[in-house]
Ligand code: B12
C-alpha cells in the first residue's frame with residue numbers, strides 16, 4: 001500500500017471561499033497518481049470543515065503539501081501546517097507555489113515547514129515524496145530547499161520542463177462538480193492551464209524571477225484532447241484559462257482553436273491571457289479562429305495610457321497598441337478585461353514628484369479607457385495602485401523609495417493588493433482609483449448585471465436588485481461621462497452594500 005499524501009489549497013482572500021478547481025495541486029499530483037499513491041486534496045469548496053478534515057487525514061499521511069501565493073494563502077497555509085504537526089509529529093510539511101518560490105529560505109525559517117519546492121512542482125514533488133518514503137536526503141533534486149536539524153540546505157534551481165511527457169491532469173482526485181463556476185461563457189465553467197511561463201519582462205511581474213523568461217506549452221493536440229475530455233466526460237461548457245500568456249506560440253494557439261473546430265467541440269474559452277501588441281499585430285487567421293470557436297474574453301495588461309509609465313514597466317508596447325487591440329476585439333466580437341496600474345516607483349524622485357507622476361498616470365489612463373471602453377459595452381476596465389510584489393524588477397526601486405517590506409512569512413500573510421503600501425501615493429489617489437475600478441468600471445460593464453443577477457435565486461430579491469442596479473448604473477455612467485469623481489456618497493453606499501452582500 002502506497003503512502004498517503006495530503007494536499008491543501010488555502011483560500012486566497014479572507015472574505016471569499018475558493019470556488020475553482022485546485023489546479024496547482026492537481027498538477028503536482030500527476031506523477032504520484034499514476035504511480036498509485038493515495039492522494040487527498042483539500043480546499044474549502046471541497047469540504048466545509050476543511051481544517052477538521054486536514055487534522056484527521058494528517059494522522060495517517062506522510063506529507064502535507066501547501067500551495068501559496070503571496071498574501072492571505074500564507075495565513076491559512078500556516079494554520080494547516082501547525083494543525084498537521086500537532087496531529088502527527090512525523091509528517092513532513094512541504095510548501096510550493098509562487099511565494100515559497102520567491103522566498104524559500106524565509107519560508108523555511110518557520111518552525112512548521114520542512115521543505116520548499118521552488119518553481120515547477122510536478123517532478124520535484126514526486127522526487128521529494130520518494131525520498132521521504134526512503135528516508136533519504138533531498139540532495140540533487142533541482143528546486144528543493146529543506147531543513148535538517150535546524151540547518152537549511154538548498155539545491156540548484158529547476159528549469160521549466162516540457163509538459164508533453166507528463167501524465168494528464170488527474171481530475172478524478174476531486175469532486176469536480178464542486179469546482180464548476182457559473183460565468184458569462186458557461187454555466188459549467190472550469191479552470192484549466194495549457195502552458196507555464198512567459199518570455200516577457202514586465203517590471204511588476206514575478207514571472208521572470210520564477211520561470212526565468214521561459215515558456216513551455218502542451219502540444220495543441222493534447223490540449224484539444226483535454227478540452228474534449230472536459231466537455232464529454234465532465235460536461236463542462238466553459239473553460240477559464242489560467243495560462244500566464246496563452247499566445248506565446250501562435251502556431252500552437254491556432255492549432256488548439258482549429259482542433260476544437262475539427263472535433264466539433266462547443267466548449268467556450270474565456271479569460272484567455274494575451275498581450276495587446278502581439279494580438280493587434282497577429283494575422284487574420286487567429287482572429288477568425290477566435291471568433292469561430294466563440295472565444296468569450298481576453299485578459300490583457302494594457303497597463304497605462306501614459307507612455308512614460310509603459311517604458312518604466314518595460315512593457316514593450318505603445319498606448320496605440322492597446323487601442324489597435326481593442327478595435328480588433330470589437331471587430332471580432334470578443335470581450336476584453338484591460339488591467340492597468342498607476343503609482344509606479346521611479347528612482348530618484350521625491351514623494352511630491354511621484355504623487356504628481358501618479359496623477360499624470362491616472363489622467364492618461366482614464367483618457368485611454370475612454371476610448372477602449374467605447375468599443376464594446378462588455379469591456380471591463382481594471383485600475384490598480386501599484387503594489388510591490390517580491391521577486392519583481394520594480395520591487396527594489398519601491399524599497400529604496402521607502403516601501404516597508406514584510407520581513408517574515410507571517411508578515412507576508414497580511415499583504416494585500418487592495419491596501420496602500422507605497423508612501424508616495426496620496427489617500428485621495430487611492431480613493432479615486434478604487435472608486436473608478438471597483439465601482440464605475442463594474443457598472444459600465446454590461447455583463448455585470450447578468451452574472452450577479454443569476455446568483456440571486458429569490459425572484460423578489462432579484463427584482464429589487466435590478467432596480468437598484470439600474471439606478472447605480474445611471475450614476476456611474478454620469479460620473480464617467482462627465483469625469484466627475486467628487487462627493488463619493490454613492491460609492492460609499494455601494495461599498496457598504498458590497499461588504500454585506502458577498503455576491504457583488
Ligand atoms: C488563478 C490565479 C489567481 C486566483 C486564485 C489562485 C489560487 N491559487 O487559488 C485569484 C483570482 C484569486 C488570484 C488572485 C491574485 N493573484 Co493570482 N494568479 C492566478 C494565475 C493566473 C493562475 C494560477 C494557477 O492556477 N496556475 C496554474 C498552476 C498549475 O500553476 P502554479 O500555481 O504556478 O503551480 C505550479 C508551481 O507553482 C508549483 N506549485 C504550486 N503549488 C504548489 C504546492 C506544492 C506543495 C508544491 C510542491 C508545488 C506547488 O507546482 C505547480 C505545477 O508546476 C497565476 C498566474 C499563473 N499562470 O500561474 C496568477 C498569480 C499566481 N497571481 C498573482 C497575483 C499577484 C495575484 C493577486 C495578488 C493580484 C492580482 N492582480 O491578481 C491576487 C490576490 C491574491 C491574494 N493573495 O489575495 C501572481 C503571484 C505573485 C505572488 N507573489 O504570489 C501570479 C503569478 C500572476 C503574475 N504573474 O503576477 N490569482
Ligand code: SF4
Nearest residue numbers: 198200201202205244
Ligand atoms: S505581466 Fe504578463 S506579459 Fe508581462 S511578464 Fe508577466 S505574464 Fe508576461
